[in-house]
Amino acid sequence: MTANAVIVVDGADGSNDSQHGGGGGAGGGILLHGDGGLCEGVLTARGGRGGDDGSGYVQGGGGGGGRIAMLDLQSECLTDVSGGERGGSASGAPGEVLFRAWEPPDLDGDGYVDEVAGGDDCDDGDPSVHPGAPDAPGDGIDSDCDGVDPSTTGTGPTGTTGGTPTGTDTTPGGTDVVPGGEDPFAGEGVIVASNCGCAGAPGPWAGVWALGLLGALVRRRR
Numbered sequence: 352m353t354a355n356a357v358i359v360v361d362g363a364d365g366s367n368d369s370q371h372g373g374g375g376g377a378g379g380g381i382l383l384h385g386d387g388g389l390c391e392g393v394l395t396a397r398g399g400r401g402g403d404d405g406s407g408y409v410q411g412g413g414g415g416g417g418r419i420a421m422l423d424l425q426s427e428c429l430t431d432v433s434g435g436e437r438g439g440s441a442s443g444a445p446g447e448v449l450f451r452a453w454e455p456p457d458l459d460g461d462g463y464v465d466e467v468a469g470g471d472d473c474d475d476g477d478p479s480v481h482p483g484a485p486d487a488p489g490d491g492i493d494s495d496c497d498g499v500d501p502s503t504t505g506t507g508p509t510g511t512t513g514g515t516p517t518g519t520d521t522t523p524g525g526t527d528v529v530p531g532g533e534d535p536f537a538g539e540g541v542i543v544a545s546n547c548g549c550a551g552a553p554g555p556w557a558g559v560w561a562l563g564l565l566g567a568l569v570r571r572r573r
Contacts, residue, residue, distance in 0.1 A: 365402025375399030378417025398435030398443030416446025
C-alpha cells in the first residue's frame with residue numbers, strides 16, 4: 352500500500368466580530384496503519400487561528416495542533432501539527448507526530464521473514480524451516496526452502512559374480528570339458544579324466560568288456 356494524498360484535519364479559525372474574537376479550534380487526529388506500506392503524501396492537523404474583534408482588545412487564542420500517528424509504515428509522510436496563531440492572547444500549542452517503522456513479520460522467531468511479506472521463510476510457523484536449515488531426505492518437508500525435498504534414492508550393496516559352472520563328461524571314458532566336472536557315466540567302466548588326475552571305479556560292465564577282450568586274444572592265436 353502507498354498513501355500518496357493530502358489529508359487535512361486543521362482546526363477552525365476563531366470568529367471575528369465587533370464584540371469579541373473567538374478562539375481557534377484545535378487540530379484533529381490522523382491514524383495511518385500501513386502494514387509495510389509507504390507514505391508519500393502530506394498530513395496536516397494544525398490548530399486554528401484565534402479570532403480578532405477588530406478593536407485590538409478582545410482577541411481569541413490559537414487552537415492547539417492535533418495528533419498524527421503513522422504505524423507500521425516504511426516511510427513517513429510530510430506532516431504539520433503546528434498550533435494556531437493567536438488572535439491576541441496566545442498561540443496554540445503544537446501537536447504530536449508518532450511514527451512507528453514497519454518490522455517484517457517473523458512469527459516463528461527463527462530470524463527469517465515470511466515469504467508473504469517479501470522474505471524467504473517458506474513456513475513462518477515452524478522455526479526449523481528456513482533457508483539453510485538441515486533438510487532430511489524423504490520426509491516431505493522442504494526444510495531449507497530451496498523448493499526441493501531431497502530424494503531417498505541411493506545405491507545398494509554391490510552384488511558378486513557367480514563362478515564358472517563345472518563341466519560334464521558327455522561319453523563314457525570321455526574327458527571333462529572343465530576340470531573338476533561331474534561324469535554322469537561314472538561306474539560304467541574304467542574312466543580316466545585326462546585333466547583331473549583321477550579314475551572312476553569299475554562298474555557292472557567291466558566283466559563284459561574283459562570277456563570280449565579275452566575272446567579277441569583267442570581268435571588271434573588261431
